[in-house]
Amino acid sequence: MSAGRGDRAAPPAAEGQWEVRFADAAAAKGWENLCRQVRENTYRAWVVMRTDPRPTVENSRHHRLKGSLAHGTYRGQTCEQWQIEVTGGGRVWYLLDAGRDTCWITFAGTGHPRATDQR
Template identity: 80%
Template sequence: MNAGRGDRAAPLAPAGHWEVRFADAASAKGWESLAQQARENTYRAWVIMRTDPRPATGTPRHHRLKGSLAHGRHRGQICEQWQLEVTGGGRVWYLVDTARDTCWITFAGTGHPRATDRC
């Protein structure tokens, strides 16, 4: 069975951890492609989203998106949008939904997302 919109990206989160879910079917498909290309890096990205999705200090490989991409909307909630660089071109974008303690993966892919070129 393939993952899709709203599906959890892994087992239930233990206390103190965040849920990681797919915002749509395209992000679930991109996540699978990314995991096939870079299994360990994708796993590390998942761990980061589970344990520290909004670090106090961003890094070049993990930071909040800027401009029009800095926020996104999911289920009527406006959330901060962050990026994890999984490989040289592979990225994961996710919304930090503090009301639900959930990271919603909005984009996952093996190639650099063109939307960042506009910001």
């Protein structure tokens, strides 16, 4: 998704930080919904992805997904998939692309992702 007139300008990653990008348009739309509804929590999630996307100590609000959701593929690269709980139901899922120092947001939404209901 390329930026256009009126879109927010995201700063480039500082040295030692990760880029945060959308894997698809649905993730970008979900992100915008999160920004409108829980601006501060969404900002905190962005900072975490930018500075500590693979924490040494996981917690209930930020952890790697399990089972078949533990990995995902983006541009032919298999990556770890992580989750940040932004609200009680709102989530951000991202792929950790270590080769590009990039977090690819694959899901962002104000409701609990349905994919986890099948587990």
